[in-house]
Amino acid sequence: MTLETLLHQLDASTAGREMHSFAAMLYPWCRSITGDAFRDTLYAVNKRIPIKLHEVPSGTHVLDWTVPDEWNIRDAFIKNASGDRIIDFRNHNLHVVNYSVPVDHRMSLSELRPYLHSLPEKPDWIPYRTTYYKKTWGFCLTHRQLTDLPDGEYHVVIDSTLKPGHLTYGELFLPGQIEDEVLISVHCCHPSLANDNLSGIVVATRLAQELRRIDRRYSYRFLFVPGTIGAITWLSLNETVAARVAHGLVLTCIGDSGGFTYKKSRRSDTEIDRAAAHVLRWSKEQHRVVDFVPYGYDERQYCSPGFNLPVGCFMRSPHGEFPEYHTSGDNLDFVRPEALGSSLTTLLRIIEVLEGNYRYLNLYPKGEPQLGKRGLYGPVGEQVMATLWILNLADGEHSLLDIAERANIPFSTLKAAASKLLEQQLVATIA
C-alpha cells in the first residue's frame, strides 16, 4: 500500500480512541528509568508491534554516564498515629519520589517535613519528583494534604529495591528501499503521566503499525527508551547506526488539546525541520515552530555536537508550558482522543514529505511544454499552478519541498501533479 492510500483510508478518530485506550491501560503502572513497570510497558507495546527488548547491565559505561542500579517498588505509605495510610502509593504512584531508597521509619512531622513535596500554587495536584542519581527518598502529596497534616508521629514505609539489574529499552526496525533511516524516539520512563510520555508511546506505537503496512522508501527505527540515560545508552551502543539517521523526531506531549509545537534540530534547516514546518503551516491546527535550545527531551542527546543528528522534537504543549506538566493533573482526561488522532495524521503527513521529497528534472526545459495536448492544461487554479511550478523548478536543484515552499502550495498537491508529469514523461526523478 502507498502512504497516499493509507492517508486516504485512515480513520483518525477511531485511531484516536484506540490510542487513548492503550494509554489508559498503561497509565496506572509505576514506570521509572529502569525496572519491571518499564518492561511491562514494552511488553504491551510488543503486542502491537514486534519491538526487540534490549537489557543493559547496571554499571555499564555509556558515554560519560553509567547505567544505574535497577529500581523496583512494591508499596509505600505514610501512616498516622492511628495507623491510617494517610498517604498511600496504592492510591497514586506519584506519591513516592521516583527512585526512592527503601525506608521504614517512625518520625515526627518536623522530622518528616523535609521529605515531603507539594505544590502550593496548585494545591490539588501531586507533583512528580525523581531522585535517580542521589540516594534519598521522599513523598509527594497535594498541598491540601500537606497543610492538613497534624503534629504527631508518623510511620513511613517505602518498600522499594535499588540494586544491580538492567536498563531496558525497546527497538523496532522497519527496513525500506534505502538504508537511510528515520528515527522516532519516545521516552517511556514516567509513571502515571499521560501527556508527558504516554501520548508519545501510544502514537509512536500506532505510527509504527501504520508504517509497517506501506511501501517505504526510508528505513524506520523506533526507540522506546528511558529519558536521557536511555538515549545515551542507545547512542553509546549504536554509533554506526546513528550515522545512518537521515531524519528524526522525538515525540512527546502530543495528546493535549493545545496546538502543535515543532522544535527544530540543532542544525535548524535540515529536511525534517523544513518538512515539519511545511506540514504544520498547512495544518488546520494552531502551531508554532521554535528554535533549538539544549534543554528539553532526548533531542538534547541526539543533537549533542558529537552526533549533531537531524532530529527535531514534535510536541503539542511543550514541557513546562502547561500547568498540568509533571503533576497528577497530567492524567487521562488531559489527553484527548482527537488530539492523539490528529497528531498521528500530522506525523504521517510529515513522513509523506520525507518519502516523496525527490528532485525532478524537466525533460522539456526549454520553453513550456505544450500541456494542452497532454490534457494537463485547463482553468488556472492550484492544479495547473502546481504543474507549472514543478516544470519551472524541476532543474535538478530544487526538491519537491523546495518547490512547495517557493510556490506556497501544499506538498501533497505538488506530489499529485508530479505524478501526472511523470506519467506524461515530462519530468524524470533524480536518484
Add this chain to the structure above:
Amino acid sequence: MTLETLLHQLDASTAGREMHSFAAMLYPWCRSITGDAFRDTLYAVNKRIPIKLHEVPSGTHVLDWTVPDEWNIRDAFIKNASGDRIIDFRNHNLHVVNYSVPVDHRMSLSELRPYLHSLPEKPDWIPYRTTYYKKTWGFCLTHRQLTDLPDGEYHVVIDSTLKPGHLTYGELFLPGQIEDEVLISVHCCHPSLANDNLSGIVVATRLAQELRRIDRRYSYRFLFVPGTIGAITWLSLNETVAARVAHGLVLTCIGDSGGFTYKKSRRSDTEIDRAAAHVLRWSKEQHRVVDFVPYGYDERQYCSPGFNLPVGCFMRSPHGEFPEYHTSGDNLDFVRPEALGSSLTTLLRIIEVLEGNYRYLNLYPKGEPQLGKRGLYGPVGEQVMATLWILNLADGEHSLLDIAERANIPFSTLKAAASKLLEQQLVATIA
C-alpha cells in the same frame, strides 16, 4: 547623444499623446497569433522603426510546440429570424472567439447557446476568448445581449479561414558597444484590447525610437511576437542569440492609470531585477515588486529552466487584477496618454541604470582624498554624500547600483558624482 541628455530633453507628455494616437490606429484591427492583422500591425510599427518581419511556416516544430495554421477572418454575424445582424463582427471584433473555424448554420437558441460567451458579473462588456488549439467556434457578447435573445431560429456565419500559412514576428536589433543584449519583448496577438497588448506595442516602438538616437553600451533587441507560441518560436530559432541576453523585459499592460508592477525574473536577484526595483523605489508613482511565478506573459518562456534568462515583466495593473482585463472594457479610454509617457520614461530610467552600472576603483583608497582642494567638498548634502559613498565603496567589488542601494541615493545622483570623480581622476572605471 547620451541617454542623460535624452532624458533631460524628452517631453513625456507629448510622447504619451503620440503613443496613444498610435494605439488608436491599431485598436480596430482583429489581431490573432497569426494572420494579416498581425502583419498589418508590424507594418505600422515598421513605419516608425525598421523591424524585420520573419515568417515561419505552419507545421514548423518549435521546441515542444508546432506552429499552427494561419487564421484570417473577413466577417461574422448572428442574424435573427428577421435577418437583422444582432451580433456583428463589424461592430466589435471581440464578438468572435478568436481562431474560430468557419461556420454557416441555422440553429435554434438552445442549439446556439453553448457557443455563446458572456460575463454575467460585467453585463455591459464583451469577453475576449480564444480557441487556438481546439477546432471549434463561438461568439462573445454582452450579458445584456445574451439575456435579451428571444427564442427562435438564428443564422450563424463566421467567414474565416484556417489553413497552412505562416506565423509572423517582428525583430529590431540595435547594436551597441558590447555584444551583450537587452531584450525587450511585447506580445501583439490581441485584437481590440488596448492595455493588454497595444500599450506594450506602442511603448516598445517609442522606446526603440529613442534608443536609436543615443550612444549605447549594450545592444538592444526588440521582439514583437504573438504570445506564447511567438516567444517559443523565437527561442527555438535563436538559441545562440538568447545566450547573449544580459537583461530583459517583457512589457505589457503599461497604459492604465494604476501604479507600476515589476515582476522579478526567475533568478530574482539579477541586475535587471535590482535596476527595476531601484528605479521604481525612487519613482513618484505607486509601485510594487513581486516575485516570479510561472504564470503570466512571455517571461514564462524566457524564464523556463532551460533558458533561465534574466527577464522580468514590467507592468502597471497586472493581468487579471483589473476588471477590464480581457474584455471590451480594455479600450482606448482605459489607456491614458500620461501613463504611457511615464511608462516610457521609467523604462528609460531603468535602462539608464543598466547602461551606467559600472564598477569603479578609488585611486586614492587610503584615507579620504582631500576633496576641498579639488572643489568637490561643500555643505554636506546629497551631492557630497554621493561623492563620499562612491569613494568609500569604489573597491572593485561594488557596482554603482550596489552603492546606490547601500547609500539610499538615486542612481542618477551617484552617476553625476561618479562623472566628476572620473574627471578629477580620483576613480577609474573597471572594465
Add this chain to the structure above:
Amino acid sequence: MTLETLLHQLDASTAGREMHSFAAMLYPWCRSITGDAFRDTLYAVNKRIPIKLHEVPSGTHVLDWTVPDEWNIRDAFIKNASGDRIIDFRNHNLHVVNYSVPVDHRMSLSELRPYLHSLPEKPDWIPYRTTYYKKTWGFCLTHRQLTDLPDGEYHVVIDSTLKPGHLTYGELFLPGQIEDEVLISVHCCHPSLANDNLSGIVVATRLAQELRRIDRRYSYRFLFVPGTIGAITWLSLNETVAARVAHGLVLTCIGDSGGFTYKKSRRSDTEIDRAAAHVLRWSKEQHRVVDFVPYGYDERQYCSPGFNLPVGCFMRSPHGEFPEYHTSGDNLDFVRPEALGSSLTTLLRIIEVLEGNYRYLNLYPKGEPQLGKRGLYGPVGEQVMATLWILNLADGEHSLLDIAERANIPFSTLKAAASKLLEQQLVATIA
C-alpha cells in the same frame, strides 16, 4: 588583576566625577588641529597616562593631504567706536573662527558683516566655525549680539600666527599577550566644546588608566589626534601598525545624557560590531546600532577602502543630532558625570567581550556529559542554560559571542559558565 575583578571593583560614579573634573580643566583652552593648546591638552593627558607626543612638520605629505601650517592665537576682539571690546576672545574662544589669519582692520558694519557668523535659530549660542584650508578670518557671535550691533566703525583684531610648525598627536601603546591590537582613537582638536571632543578625551584617558591595571590578551593603542588630518597622518606613518588592528573604536560625544549610538564599521559584521551590539543590547540604557556611512568622525579614515579596518564609532547623541552640537551650548553642563561613568563601564564591557571571546571545544561531545556528578546541575535557570548552551555549541565553530547571541544570554554569564566548564575539564579553549 583580571578585567572581571576590575569591573567588579570599579566605582563608576566616582570615575564619572573625576572625568568631568578633567574635562572642566581642559574646557577653556583654544584647541585647534595644530598649536600649543593641542599640545597642552596632550601634556595634561600625559600626567595621567604615559602617552608619547609625535611632532610632524608642516608640509609633510600624508596620503593625499599635506600637514598645514601651525596656528596659534593670543587674543582677538571687535571694538566699537567707543573702544569697548564688544566681541572678546577672552570671553569665549568660539568667538574666533578657528584658524583665522591675523587681522587688524577698521571697517564699517557692512564691511564687517560677511565675516560674522551666528545662528538665527539658536540666538543665544555662539556657533563653532573653522577655516583650516582656506586663508580667511571671521568672528562667531550669538544672534542677539549680531542683531544688536549698531552701524558705525569697528576695530577688528585677531592676534594669531599661521606659519610652518608641527602637527602634534599623542599615542599610548599597552602591550598584551598577543600582537593583535585594539585601537581607541579620539579627536582633540576642538576648542571649548565639551561633548564633542572633551568627553572622548577624558573617557579614553580613564579607559587607558584602567586597562594598564589588568592582564591583557590584546595589545591596546590609544590615539589622541586632530580630527581628519590627524588620523590621516597617523595612518600615513603607520601602515604596518594599522595592519595589526584587530578591533577598533572611535570615541566621541559620550558625555551627554542621551542613550548610546554605535555606528558599525564599514565591514559591518566584524567582531567589534557584534561585541558592541551585544553589550548595548544587555545595557540598561537606551541604545541603537546604526549602519556605517562615510560621513562622521575618524572612522571615515580608518574605514576607507584602502585600510578597511574593523573600527566602529561609539557615541551617545551623534554629531548633528543634538541642538548643542558645534555651538557654545555644548558646554560643561551639557556633559554629565554619570553619563561619562556609564560610557566608561560600557566600553569596558565591550572590551570584556573582545578579551574573552574564545572558541571552546566540548571534550565530551557525544551526548551530554553528566553534569550532576560534577556539581554543575541544578534547577534550570540562566546558569544551567549557559552551561548547556556552551556544551552544545562548543564545537570549535562557535565563539563565546556566537553562543551568547544564539542563546540570548549575556556574555558575562556565559563567560562564568565557561570558566567552570574549563575547571572541570569538560571543555578546552581553542587557540
